Amino acid sequence: MHSARRGTVAVLLLLVASPLLSQSAKAADAHVVVVRAAKMLDVKAGKVVANPVVIIEGERIKEVGPGLAVPAGAKVIDLGGGTLMPGLIDAHTHLLQNYDFAFRDDDNNMVLTVAQMSPAERALLGAKMGREDLEAGITTVRDLGNSGINGDVALRRAINHGWVTGPRIVASTRALAAAGGQFGKLQHDAQALVEQEYVEIATVDDARRAVQRAFYDGADCIKVIVNTGPRVVSLEAMKAIVEEAHRVHKKVAAHAIGDDATRIAAEAGVDSIEHAYIVPDDVLKMMASKKIFMVPTDYPEKLYTEFVPATATTEERKETEARMKKFAQDNHDRLKRAVAAGVRIAAGSDEYYQMGKRTRGESSTLIYEAYRDSGMTPWQIIEAATVNGAELLDRQDRIGSIEAGKFADIVATSGDPSLDVTELEKVKFVMKGGEVVRNDFTQPPER
Ligand SMILES: [Zn+2]
Structure with missing residues (x-):
């Protein structure tokens, strides 16, 4: 009687345990978020990266690069024809x-x-x-x-x-x-x-x-x-x-x-x-x-x-x-x-x-337009608003660029701010520390 009951409990535990295990595995996967778009501004290098993929785990960026493979089970946020840049x-x-x-x-x-x-x-x-x-x-x-x-x-x-x-x-x-x-x-x-x-x-x-x-x-x-x-x-x-x-x-x-x-x-x-x-x-x-x-x-x-x-x-x-x-x-x-x-x-x-x-x-x-009217180039302005700000705030190890190890503070625009700085007045996607604050890219535009 005792052994049978133990056996039943063991079977029950197995039945209960296996879905629990797979659920927690899913939770771990959901923790990984991927943001991709048509372009990304690499502000430090002063260049545009095509087809960027940013892999985010928790509040930080794990990996970033063009055309990276999406990890299995990751949640994908596809911003279509948009341009990514640091917050x-x-x-x-x-x-x-x-x-x-x-x-x-x-x-x-x-x-x-x-x-x-x-x-x-x-x-x-x-x-x-x-x-x-x-x-x-x-x-x-x-x-x-x-x-x-x-x-x-x-x-x-x-x-x-x-x-x-x-x-x-x-x-x-x-x-x-x-x-x-x-x-x-x-x-x-x-x-x-x-x-x-x-x-x-x-x-x-x-x-x-x-x-x-x-x-x-x-x-x-x-x-x-x-x-x-x-x-x-x-x-x-x-x-x-x-x-x-x-x-x-x-x-x-x-x-x-x-x-x-x-x-x-x-x-x-x-x-x-x-x-x-x-x-x-x-x-x-x-x-x-x-x-x-x-x-x-x-x-x-x-x-x-x-x-x-x-x-x-x-x-x-x-x-x-x-x-x-x-x-x-x-x-x-x-x-x-x-x-x-x-x-x-x-x-x-x-x-x-x-x-x-x-x-x-x-x-x-609106300040960026004033900087543009003073002869600063879009790249100079974007640098002033990201990497330079991070250095002045003594946070260059955490923010200011989209790099592995940094906080996933990312914004996106539908146009390219390195061509027209007024795009920065119309940010459509905002992520802070891996959490989406705003996403107006409801329908991914054609790529
Ligand atoms: Zn003041």
Whole structure:
């Protein structure tokens, strides 16, 4: 009786076990995903690869090449005539800020945002902005401050935990700045708002303490506002910031505009100079020799008219449009000078608002057109938005190219961005870490 029962149990186990085994084998196979398309941009080599096959296991790329055999049981995502390229990297954004043009200017928006929104509320706003970035093909951002106290770190953690969907975030926590940060005029009692948004530094000791505090708070990099009007961080303080950050192998991003501020940033040896709308040739030379990236946060000329508030009079509109047109042209000139001087460019949008009815992501991908209008080639622009961004973010071992061992952060367009960079405004497929975020290639086009 006993042995018979044991025998029955053994048979039952066999019956149950075999489908279980084959099911788990299937699960292992389903773990492998293959993405293929007509073309792929090999950004490092600067060439187009025909019939690429990307084999992905879990969140990473296992193998990539033209015409590779599809492993048995793998899930195949065929993007037909599309072009694959690495996920876009926006090296300068502000996900936890979204200004309203109705409030006219940055000063008003800053006060309202900081006075009325908690870091928690801003992190939730950031979740929306981040999702919109990711859906537009931006799989990684460097978020450079204006996040309240550590709101950016909270959002990064939420995305990493999978609580919300968004890009990889390299966070700076609060920006370091001279008195007042980037606030406009504030009454004495209202100046308490400043510390919600900036860490004010004056001395070398302040600077060192602020850098150490940022890393304690969870920063991946440091952001410094070198100048705001006549308030300028000293060269000595800048050197201390760079030394303190580099000592622990972290990078420094410097907001700097004008001859003096850009020179202080370059002399101090920061890793990137943001904006640099005005920058002299000798500083560009220094940036090239010290391998300091420029992050030109420019917009295409055609869009500047959208900055004019609807309530503006005809006269105001004319005046603003003329000023914006001159600004765009000056930006083209300085970017041309920078590229000619050998300064490396990393793409950054400085989006803290949305243009018209576009999503945050759709607004952020408009910078490439501005770079094109400044004479950069599509390949130079794509490099700025992928491999250069990865290096500036110190993530070159993980992101920025479609290579074995890297995260499967892949986007696809129906046209070829190396021929027309505006294709980057129309990304149709987005994968982050092996997971499909978006796929508009419903019917694979004819190959
Ligand atoms: Zn910015």
